Amino acid sequence: MTVRIEAKRLIPGSGDVIENGVVVLDQGEITYAGAANGAPDPGDAEVVKTETVMPGMWECHGHFFGIYTANIDEAHLSRPQLLSMRVTSDARVALDAGFTSVREMGGLGVFLGRAVEEGVVVGPNVYGAGGTLSMTAGHADTHSVDLDMARALHVRFGGEDNIVDGPDQCRAGVRRMLRLGAKVIKIHASGGVMSELDDPHLPQFSNEELNAIVDEANRMERLVGAHCHGKRGIMSALEAGVKTIEHGTFLDDEAAEAMVEAEAILVPTRFIVDLLIREGEQRGMPEYAKKKIRMTAEAHSDAISLAIEKGVKIAMGTDIWATGVWGRNGEELDLMVECGMTPMQAIEAATANGPATLGPQAPKSGRLEEGLDADVICVSGDPTGDVSILADPDNITHVFKGGVRYKG
Template sequence: MKTVFKNLRYIDVKEERVIEDGLIIIEDGRIEYAGDAEKGQGADGEIIDLEGMTLLPGLVDGHIHSLFDASSDPFGSLAEDSASLITIKAVSFMEETVRNGIVAVRDMGGLDYLEFGLKESIDNGLIAGPEMQLAGKLITMTGGHGHFIGREVDSPAEARKAAREQLKAGVDFIKIMATGGVMTEGVEPGAPQLTEEEMAAAIAEAHKAGRKTASHAKGTDGIENAIRAGIDSIEHGVFLDDEAIELMLENEVYLVPTLAAVHCIVEEGVEAGIPEFAVKKSEAVMESHIRSFQMAREAGVKIAMGTDAGTPLNIHGNNLYEIELMVEYGMEPLEAIRAATVTGAEMLELDDKLGTLESGKAAHFVVIDGKPDQDIRDIYNVKQVYKDGRQVR
């Protein structure tokens, strides 16, 4: 049976325009028509009047950690909680994520592959949640950033084997740690970690298997090492310079800035129980992080929305905060929405079914009470979310 959604504002994110009198027709979980109401008149089926609300495609978050609980010390929780508790928490996190309009995510590293059962449960309809792409165990140097949940390596040969192990486990992409980070005590966020040769070995294995790659990369040298090694996306990109940006443009590398991660740590601070070392490091990098995002945008780097949800007080379900921050630091509202739809879907290679509302694509969309194309804060006013034509909110 067809369902006709009428009397709506339709955001055409591909063309970055708004159709004020729009109409959407869906059938069997897919879009039959999306566009001007006049051209779509006469369709049969159940009629749903959206009363002038705004409709945009389901959103894509290119960087989350589904098993991290967004407490003041998520790594502490992972160490203390049982596997069953970690998983049950993650079920609620993914339900809240999709209820707020995020229909697809990249999980950038879990714990002992527990997230694989989460993805399978969503795919089989046992629980509600976004479509998930998984990295499995992140690949890091011995003692490097995230070593307590990752696969430690110390040579190109070991990096190659680690990538093969993740591919054998069934990952969707490979994540590599090019630099230190905020949440690992005793490492410097800007310092290079895995070498270019080590990363190149892992990346080659991923690409041979038809998988994409992503690199946690904050410092300039590590960013450039990762790009020269063949990486597909840079996560965070805190200390970009002109050379790094030029390399990203030449190699068509995506940037996933994750502005919310540092913001939440700095805003809440040690008073909220966040480890002091993480707060101090976040305060030290925040200004450079914002400036790098602005430089990349001005240069035309492909930017996809990603939140790092699950990190300290960066709550699952509050993913839309990243979009607000992207606008606060220079993007136009439609530009930020595009980063969370079209660009995100392209980065995940899901643009054949996500990212835009077009005939034949999956009926994933969000109904907003307001005009986020004019005031981005309206994007929080989520009234309905549809995934595969079924209402999840």
């Protein structure tokens, strides 16, 4: 079935808005996207009329954990079978909110993505990392138990051991993620907030370890994305060839310039910082994390503003991990506007800039352009004037993924 979407405004993802636009979807592909007066004859196409048509959005940093709270340890105190059931609902909710692609930076996404691809679960295309590679005592180690237990808990939840030390283990760790079906390799290059004993300012992994991870990942045509708060972690990661910096809390002038130089992408995840500051208490955030979120929150918004000002390429990510919070992904756009983006820049971060976070594994999507995947949404209202429209799933009237209609 051919679908012809006639819109008051067409937002291509990158480039200027087209007034009175038409998008034609056929066999899973976009066969036309442009001005109505140049569009092909409608023929027997089904016509959808809408205010705004734009590419399906990209969540470039989420986690399918299937837990309800702001305490990551809940994943280790729950049965993986139950967590797996819950994430199928997260997937449906994300698609309903207009997100047709999710880059899942550690969790059950590698499995969920395969079930979506098989057609048995309704959800976005999910590009998972598998587990997140961490050094011993690093951000994805579980500091409250002995190391053997920590390893066992991670294998039980994510399918493979993720704690690696020394270049050889780092290489082997990348290979273990590949055997889970990882499309991107996620590492921790600094301490974090949601872990007990490590310091967000301090770098994690030696340069030799980072080099081994990036070399192995790149050889297998995967990009490496690094969780980094502190500046030294950011600089070492860039030096090793990491292409996406997640969070980037203590980014300064020099680090921003290094990102531009390296053509690296920042995925700021302002949503989670904002959520934990406002709702962390009632969501069961552990005491250690409360201290660390207060230590990082202000620097984080300054860093995003600086990155925007310096012209660092930014892709939208929220770091949402909890069932019940999935679906609020679109709130990130407004937060990026608060940090200094124009609405059109925020939309570009949530659409056209998404695929680049996967490098060689990127699908052909994120823009409305002939020959690209038919991942398209219709929106009531004008998000170029008020981007917060995209935060409310009720405003997303139609969702097409691969040309198949899931909403509307």
